[in-house]
Structure formats: C-alpha cells, structure tokens
Amino acid sequence: VFSSENLEKSCLADRLAGLHTSAIRELFKLLGQPGLISLAGGFPDAGLLDAPGLALASQQVFETQASSALQYGATEGLPALREQLVQWLSHKQIRVQVDDLLITTGSQQALDLIGKTLINPGDVVLVEAPTFLATMACFRLYGAHLVGIPCDTDGVDVEALEAAIIQYNPKLIYLIPSFSNPSGAVCSLERRLKLLELAARYSAMWIEDDPYSDLYFDEPPPLSLFALSEQVPGSREKWLYCGSLSKILSPGLRIGYLIAPSWLQAKAVMCKQFADAHTSTLSQAIAAVYLGMGRMPSALSHMRLAYAQRAKTLVQALRQELGEAFLFMPPRGGLFVWGRWQGQETSAGWVQDSAWWNQRAIARGVAFVPGEAFFPQIPDKACLRLSFATASTEQLNQGVKRLAQALSD
C-alpha cells in the first residue's frame, strides 16, 4: 500500500512538478572518462585562489576569536565581515551601510531568499535569454513563470525588455550585466542607464546578479547598475544586488550577500533565519580577516592575468581550428566563451544542435555544455558554452583540436 511510488506521488509538494535533474548534472556524470578534456565546468580554478592567505586568516581566527567563530551568529551576518564588505564595495562605487548587507550562504541563497520573499505562483520573472540555470530552477520552485528576453554582446535588448514589461507586468526582472554566465556579455553603460530608467518607470523589482565583475581582463566593466542607480531617481528603491566571494576568494566558504530595500531586507532576514539560521560563522570570520589583510587586490590581479591568458588561448585556438564553423565574441572577462555552431553536413543531414555535437565531441575526448538548458523557453540549440577557467594551455589547444576533429568525423 505504502510503496515508494505511492508515497512519492501522494507526498511530494506540487511545486516540484517541473523540477528535473539539470542537463548539466547529467552531463557531468559522463565526464569521468579518462583523458577527457572538460571545457564544461563552471568552477573557478582552485589553484588561483589565495589558499596561503586563507590559511593565515584561518589561523588568526582560531588564535584570536575561536569561541565566537564556532558559536551561533546573527542571521544578518558577522558584523566584521559586513564592515569589510562595505569597504570592499566602496571601491566599486557601491555606497552602502553595514545594515544594508545581508550575508547569504553563497549568492545562490540570495536568489532563494528573493524567490521566497517575492514570488507568488504564477508571477512573471523576465530573464535574459540565455541566463544562469540555477536561477531559473530556483525561481520556478516558487512558481515563477519565466520569460526570456533576447540579448546580444552588449547585454539585454532594452526595447524588447520594455515591451515585455508592458505585456507581462512582471514581478521581477533578473539580469547578470557583467560577464554573464553563460554568455559572457557585458551590458553597455548606455543600456545600463536606460534599464535604470525603466526601473524607475515601472513597478517591477530588479535583480542584479554580479559574481563576475571583478574578473575583467583589460578594463573593468561599467559600474554596476546598483552603483549607477544613485544617478537615476526612482531606480534604487527597485534594485536588489547579489554579490559573492565565490569567484574571487573561495567558493567553498559559501559567502554571498544581498543588498535590498530595507522593507525587503527585513523579510529576507526572517526567511533566512528559518532556512539556515545564519551562514557559517567560521567562513565569515575567515573572510573578514582575509579582507582586512589587504591581500585581495593582488590575489585578484593574479587571477585576472591567468584567466585573461587562458581566454586568449581558447579564442585563438577556436579561430584557428574551427574558423567560420563556430561564431563567438571574445570574452572581456568572466570564465566563459559562448558561441554558436554554424552547422555542418553530416551523415544525419545538416546539424546545428550542440547537444548532438557534444556527443561527438565526448567521443573525441572533449566536452562542453550545450546551450539549450540556459534558455527559459525556446532554446537556441546551436549555442554552447566553453569554460577556459580551469584548463591549461595544452588542454585548451588540445581540446579545441578534438572539437575540430569531431566536426570533421
């Protein structure tokens, strides 16, 4: 009577109906094959993290504040960390007070708290197409109806976005304006200012997810829309900003933060209290001490140089080996190259579908992420994402050679 199948059917909450294992998760199970070069990852290179600096910070925490770092802490976050982040953000023209910051367990939790506090089942959320997978899944669990807005290398199409605002009256608009995952696109300053004007004009709340802006190669992206909102009256009160230390300090610490209007922040704090009480005090204390050491700027310079070099290697290899078969814009920061197969004649006919090509590529010993999963609705199946973050020069060159072989198989 009470078989697993029956229990599962009778017990699971309705909100899980649309929840499936992500295509990427399934893909990753295939990546164990020996010798395979994976350009499918989304991780930063652990070898570029300042482990010695974090080891020192950890030692200092245990020597000077072990009791408090091992104890429960405030849901809002450790005051010392919030103070350090206020300092850190001020260098990016983000002027906030300690109380404006809620420390979250990775910026993924900031997204979850936004979903919990704002999304009613059926609410429309506008997102860039393509956009970050885990945001879509997270918001869908709260019943969001996601609508994709077209993008180009200068970011989201502002006119299309305004038309969608008028058509759908969305509750939320979600953007990754700097070195987006997956597209690598950077929203231009001109568009940023136009977006802020839309924010002032319409009732929707806006989310700026900004984990990558410090990972620029030659020059920083434009100021964050949050920083720019000072210049556009009526926009700041609609603006939520999600930041993270995962890409620039350490993903393993799980430290992100949310900046939101105070009425929303207060509710997010309550929801966090009942979601995980607070973020690891030990992680927070280590991050606070680390930021206070002043090592971040040089660690970041080192990281930027390495990623810029790897991006350059990948871009050159793609141009040389694939030529016109793969169209893409060279990234100016972040961790990814996003592009589009132009298609090729095969025994199965003319094929553009990147999932199909990924199977071939894996057979040749290289993997990427097919683009389909990054679209909320109608996918552009010809697109794909390549990461240069964790591969060596040799792996990047060899990996692209294998891609070329897969194309000509």
Next chain:
Amino acid sequence: VFSSENLEKSCLADRLAGLHTSAIRELFKLLGQPGLISLAGGFPDAGLLDAPGLALASQQVFETQASSALQYGATEGLPALREQLVQWLSHKQIRVQVDDLLITTGSQQALDLIGKTLINPGDVVLVEAPTFLATMACFRLYGAHLVGIPCDTDGVDVEALEAAIIQYNPKLIYLIPSFSNPSGAVCSLERRLKLLELAARYSAMWIEDDPYSDLYFDEPPPLSLFALSEQVPGSREKWLYCGSLSKILSPGLRIGYLIAPSWLQAKAVMCKQFADAHTSTLSQAIAAVYLGMGRMPSALSHMRLAYAQRAKTLVQALRQELGEAFLFMPPRGGLFVWGRWQGQETSAGWVQDSAWWNQRAIARGVAFVPGEAFFPQIPDKACLRLSFATASTEQLNQGVKRLAQALSD
C-alpha cells in the same frame, strides 16, 4: 507612486503574510542591559566546544587539502564527512550508507528542504505542543497548517496523536523525541515503538529532529526512532531523521544532515542545489578531519558533565527559591528546564502569564523565555523555558534568587 509601503504591499509574496518577528527575537533586544543574567538563551556554551581540536583539524585541512576545501563541492556533501558520520551514527545503532546522508547547512536547512519538497499550502503538520519555534515558522512559510498534540515528560501523547492523524490526515508529523526544545522531555521506549506502529499504519511522513540526544546526563535516551524503525516493518519508509553537529561540535560550522527515503532524498538534493548549492566545503572538511581524530567522545563526556552539573545547580536553586510556585521536571539531558508558574496574587490580580512575569524578572535583572511562542495554537501562557547551558554556578543561583524576588515584588 512607488513608495516603500506600496512596493512592499504589491511585491511581497503571500506566503509571508503570517510571518512576524519572533517574540524571542524581540526579547533578545532587551537582554543587553548591564548585569542582566540571561537564562533565555538557546545556544550551547562556546567554552565547552573543543576549539583546540577544531583548530588542529582546520590546520590539517589547509595543509593537506586546501584546494578542494576552498572549491565548490557536491550538493550531497563531502564524501569524507558523510563517511565519518556513517561511522558516528553506527554507534547509535543508526545503520545507513553514505548515500543515505544529505549534508545540510545546519539541521535548520534539513527542515527547510523538507518543507520545500513536501508541504503544499494547506497541508496539516502535527507537532508536539510545545515545540521548536523555528520549525513552525519554517513550515508555515510553505503554507503548513500546524496542529499541536499534547505532551508530557514521556513525550507526545500517543492516543491524542493517533486521533489527530485520523481527524486531520496530516502530510507530516514532527517530533523532537530526546531532550526536546523547549520541554526537555524524553519520549519513552514504549511510546517510541507505538509511534513507529502508527507510522507503519498511516500514510503520513514522520520527522525526527534529534540535535540533543548526545547531551544526556546520566544515561542515554532510548535509541532514536529511526534506529528502532528496523524493528517495526513499514515504518522506516515513512521516516525522516534530522541530525546536527551544532550542539556537540560547533554551531558556527553550520553542519546538519538529513536521512530520508531515496525518492525524497533525490528531490531534497535538487532543492538544496538551488538553495545554497552546497554546505561550506571548508566547514565540512574540518568536521570530517575532526571526527577522524577520535576526539569527539572525550569532548562530549566533558560537555555532558558540565551541562549535568549546571542543570543540577539550576534545579536545586529553583526548588529552594521558588518551591511550589514553579512546577517542572528535572531534565535528564539537553540544555533546558521547562516548567509552569503556578500563579501568584499581585497588584494586577492573580497572574500566571509568564510574559508578564518575565517583564518583572527583567526589572530584577534576570530573563527567561515565556512559553507562549512554543505552542502552535492555544498556548499555555503559564509555561516558560530556562536555559542552564551558558551560565555559571553563581549566575544560576543569583538568577534564580532574582526570580524569587520578582515573584515577591
């Protein structure tokens, strides 16, 4: 047009309608007054945590596995920690495999994942009355309708519970069978077996929240219902078990775990992926190394002795100073004394309300937690919770003296 009030009204999700700052949170703001003795806390004593052992573990993690401990990890948790926990649990007759364990960000997150995966708005959840505040708030955010079942010092009233199962057809039943927060009650072995028979008989899923069972004074509580479910066919497949390292190793690490049937575990993993990706890998690695060191049993013995001594001090002081005015059962473990004012003639008439008495007590320089907030529906306002966990002998004696003075003011 877009004032904060308007935005708040138009944007906040409906699920937040019943969410208010907890009475305890408000109370804690009053506890800053100099010289006040707080028996209101819910924290373990940070001074009893094995900080030197954790410092060693942390050092070892940075020396031997810094890269992986600072990198992203699997949503399910660090394999090394899951293996150590399997070992640890086997001493408590909990026989599980690594794959049965999902590491959560504190056991609070296990509760949140249960809410997300199982609770539809309107679903009934039966809880002990009184029960843990943050569970009620967490489940209500998913739309649960909570129904309280009476308890005594032997735990939940099994007959009343069965009647409620028949009346309400609940989705979930939530229990803290060993040294409950707030009541300190221990469910007897006899009742545990009866509860497991109910689990086998009815369709509801059951949650056993078990953060305190290692904090016994003289002898361990009966085996967990999860362990006992091996003996009652048909019960294990309904059973969810939430464990935590917060009370026995360190709350600041934020490490809990969930054991659930595989169909549910798979969904909880997906929900966790979109809630915080994974629990701090650094915290997990430190906990795994610590458990591998074999220091836990002696650290726990030390902790048990200290809490037992403090509990004894508090119990003696309460008997001596308050006598018949305050009825309670001496705790056999955990962190709390739970009891009931018998009431007293005052200038405001005969008063039993513990919130009223708490105001008087605070004026006298001592604070406790009024019991009202721990009840899902009709509260017993005469009840209150005292913690002996972080107070010295002198503070406990002095605190109770002040309570007695407040009574005779």
